[in-house]
Amino acid sequence: MVDSVVSIVIPTYRRERVLLDTVRYLHQLSPPAAEILVVDQTEEHEASTSGTLHAWDREGRVRWIRLARPSITHAMNTGLEQARGDIVVFLDDDIIPGAHIISAHSLAHAEGSCNIVAGQVLQPGEEVLTDPVEGAEFLFRSGKKRWVEELMGGNFSVNRKVALALGGFDENFVRVAYRFEAEFCDRALTAGERILFEPAASIRHLRAADGGTRAYGNHLTTVRPSHAVGAYYYLLRARRVQRRIGKMLLRMLRSVRTRHHLQHPWWIPGTLVAELWGLLWALRLYLGGPRLIGGAVPAPARHD
Numbered sequence: 517m518v519d520s521v522v523s524i525v526i527p528t529y530r531r532e533r534v535l536l537d538t539v540r541y542l543h544q545l546s547p548p549a550a551e552i553l554v555v556d557q558t559e560e561h562e563a564s565t566s567g568t569l570h571a572w573d574r575e576g577r578v579r580w581i582r583l584a585r586p587s588i589t590h591a592m593n594t595g596l597e598q599a600r601g602d603i604v605v606f607l608d609d610d611i612i613p614g615a616h617i618i619s620a621h622s623l624a625h626a627e628g629s630c631n632i633v634a635g636q637v638l639q640p641g642e643e644v645l646t647d648p649v650e651g652a653e654f655l656f657r658s659g660k661k662r663w664v665e666e667l668m669g670g671n672f673s674v675n676r677k678v679a680l681a682l683g684g685f686d687e688n689f690v691r692v693a694y695r696f697e698a699e700f701c702d703r704a705l706t707a708g709e710r711i712l713f714e715p716a717a718s719i720r721h722l723r724a725a726d727g728g729t730r731a732y733g734n735h736l737t738t739v740r741p742s743h744a745v746g747a748y749y750y751l752l753r754a755r756r757v758q759r760r761i762g763k764m765l766l767r768m769l770r771s772v773r774t775r776h777h778l779q780h781p782w783w784i785p786g787t788l789v790a791e792l793w794g795l796l797w798a799l800r801l802y803l804g805g806p807r808l809i810g811g812a813v814p815a816p817a818r819h820d
Contacts, residue, residue, distance in 0.1 A: 520602040520622050523676075524549040525595030528609035529557045529586050530727035532565045535609045539578060542613060549605065549618050552578045555595045557586040558727075588669070588693040589685040593809050596684050599676055607719065608670030609727075614718035621673040624714040631675035631709055632701075634667035635717035644715070656713075664713045665705060669697045671719045682707060683808030686753070688801040694746030702754040744771070744794025745801070752802040764795065 524542060528535050535554070542552055554569065561569070573580040581598065583591060596604055605621050607613065614620070617635065624633040637656040638644065644659045656668050682703055689696035701711060747767055751760045768791045772784045 521550045522603045522605060522618055522622055523599035523601030524552045524605045524607060526607050526609050527555045527588055527591035531609045532562050534724045536568055538609055538611055545618055547618055550601050553595045554578050555581045555591040557583045557591055589687045589689050589696050593684040596679055603673050604676050605673040610722040610724035612720040617717050620714055620717035624712055628712040630712045631678040632704055632711045633673045634664055634711055634713045635671035636715040637668045637671050638720045640723055659715045662713050664711050666701050667697055670721055680809060687807040688749055689746050691742035695750035699750050699754055702756050706755050741790045741794035741797055744791045745797045748795045748798035749801055752798055
């Protein structure tokens, strides 16, 4: 056991029963978190969901924070600012947490002398990779503790003061907010922080079919720029990215080199238009500067 106080922050959007089940699992943990903040961007819940969240809030079992507009990064920044714990654990709203997730995150911060901890994420049908191949691509179902350069937004923890000093999460990552975690990691690593992957801090991600980022449609079968803007903004913003222009062009090519587009070639023009729209949207956001907590301004990005 360690002395750090742990807050759990759950950003949620248009989730009903699965959200309540997630919180119930967290209530059963031992040791428990000091608090659970449910940062809710849902316009209107089902009556049963709303009633349960109201009751839990009155009883002090959760802090139910309502936001008027949907934004993953704004919800996470709100949770980070309002959390009372020294360590803030961010979790998805459709998970089954491992029995020791709280203590594992807390101990990793204490023993690893680090301020950012990435937890293990098991997607549906996945099991722990007990013997990962040395030098192979890192997978978040790995069972081996190691230093990493990225994390998954559904299971990670930060030292609250350090994360606030870094500016939290860039709210220019809109809608699906694809790659916001990578940009945060890039900013942290550039500032000299390290990221420890702790497999004992584990979740099973349920990947609920409705709500969350899936409210914006499937990235393969939509022509909305919501799925593209984050990727291009990250490539513009991140300092540690090399050959960013080439990677942007490769992103456009890969967007139409899929089985879906091979079987439905009439989707290709619409997808390319959405990618270009996303790139222009990202450029406008980039030129306006990052939107961080406290107006923090990171060093400017390097360009090819």
